[in-house]
Amino acid sequence: MPEAELITVKEFQDRELLGDYVELFEKAEILFSVEDSKPRFDASFANDESRRYYRINVAPVDLGSALELCERMDQKIMAELPDDYYLFQFSDDELREILVRSFEWNSLDVMLAKKLLTERGVPFSEDNIAVERQEIIDELDAPEKIELPIVILGYIFSLLGGAFGLIIALIILNSKKKTIEGHQIPRYNSKTRVHGAYMLVIFAAVIILALVSIALRLI
8 A cells, every 4th residue: 555545553752662562563463564754865863863753654444443552552551660750750840841842752751741641630732732832843943043243254254265254154055954853954044044155155256356366466
């Protein structure tokens, strides 16, 4: 079945936890696929697994059975947690923060945070949490604005033909950052990148003029 027709029933950041569920699905003989967010040839993931996730996908016909299987497994894992598991000491606000920033936590902790809040009788709105989460994600994913003193230094060094001006320009134009979903985007906003382009043009013009001046003297 094409990947587009499959439905995600579980998402993980913890590879070991993923293995437990994969084994469960295999024993239940439910056909599934595992989606890995790490691009096959993306070397930038080599030392940063913080935003890597795994998804278990199933066919629509198996969705009901898969969800029931996951729920049983979820309950089993949470029931076997030791009494000193660190989340049991979290305050209500801290548990709610886990739900809001779920992209920073493994799926087990998110499930447990929701369970503890429910058991404590603490009301929370899934819709409000989703809105807050998206606001944080939008803020984290937004391109950055470089500090004004660095921009000024970039222009000064570019006008002087200094290598530091070139370096600042190239950093501004070429720096990338990862979104929460792991996509590569420019680190700096369009206005900052325009400054970087101007610095590069100024630097190139200064160097060309300097070379022309030297050539004329040699003639």
